[in-house]
Amino acid sequence: MLRRTTPVSRAFADPNQLITAVRRALRPLPYHPDVLDDCLTSGLQHEPPWRHRALKPVDSSARPWAERCHPALRPHPLRSPVPPAPKMRPGELDIDVALVERLVREQFPRWAGLPVKQVVSAGTDNAMYRLGDDMVVRLPRLPGGAGQVAKEQRWLPRLAPHLPLAVPEPLAEGAPGRGYALPWGVFRWLDGDDLHTAPLDPAGLAHAAVELGRFVAALRKADATGGPPSWRGGPLADDEHVRAAIRDLDADADGALDGDGATTAWEDALRVPRWDGVPVWLHGDLLPGNLLARGGRLGAVIDFGGLGTGDPAADVLAAWAVFDAGTRPLFREAARVDDATWARGRGWALYFGLTAWHHYRVTNPVLASVGRRAVTEALADRG
Structure with a gap:
């Protein structure tokens, strides 16, 4: 168990020493590098002597720092690291749970605390991730699919009233960021x-x-x-x-x-x-x-x-x-x-x-x- 009975600012003279020590301690665990780096920098932001200008504030009030940085202490199973979506064609972008979590947290902070889980699908154009119980995030796999997001956001609300079957309801349009170069969308989850x-x-x-x-x-x-x-x-x-x-x-x-x-x-x-x-x-x-x-x-x-x-x-x-x-x-x-x-x-x-x-x-x-x-x-x- 991680314990913080002594302020980390006294135990380590330099933040890099803390990062190195935690990485060594958690090396056997199945961490995605981005998840580890993200939780480490989030934890450091709560140590005022070590605040760096390059670090952006992160809302971490939902869970203690130890829960964010140690998978065994994470309360929700959907927060566990998972492998990236499998690639089927050359040129597909790298997409995984950690990426989706960062995009949502930065662009739609009202949904930052919701669990993210990959949706298994045979679709070839988009990767999909469940966001909470009621939403799904769709991210184009290839640069050629960039225009699909804006098209769906614009036209689906206009066509839906004329159709006899339910269709996806757009909720938000995300912008490129955090290592993902394309627009992406958030939709209402349809059960079935x-x-x-x-x-x-x-x-x-x-x-x-x-x-x-x-x-x-x-x-x-x-x-x-x-x-x-x-x-x-x-x-x-x-x-x-x-x-x-x-x-x-x-x-x-x-x-x-x-x-x-x-x-x-x-x-x-x-x-x-x-x-x-x-x-x-x-x-x-x-x-x-x-x-x-x-x-x-x-x-x-x-x-x-x-x-x-x-x-x-x-x-x-x-x-x-x-x-x-x-x-x-x-x-x-x-x-x-x-x-x-x-x-x-x-x-x-x-x-x-x-x-x-x-x-x-x-x-x-x-x-x-x-x-x-x-x-x-x-x-x-x-x-």
């Missing part, structure tokens, strides 16, 4: 299990097909004036990458993919007439992991990083990524899409499915399995 982690029974899946179809139709009808283009709102592209994925999967997937059939289906999708209507809203990423259910019923849609305007066909890929032969017609009827949009949506299911299955086989097996299912369903649906 995603459809990949907790698949629905047949009745629940049929209900979800109707509800998600209505969601797609309602989103498409919302006023899109001034909306940004979606990165899946244009025509199918990346033909070279899709064909490379087909070749590799045909050779390496133990016969799980019919390469000739996949190639024919992809070429058919490329020949479908392009969208010639005005741009409309689309979610852009309606996959099982972005759909939440409670009590066996679909209730919310999350992760609007791909939100934007354009051809609505990409939202139709849910017909093959989420639903099966028995529930697909329910989704199509509720979504109210024409034959060409449906055919382009099947093309998006092939595009997403083949590239995700191929690219994430090792780094994200969950997303790879979603991609494989989408391909299997899309090929079977061609007859």
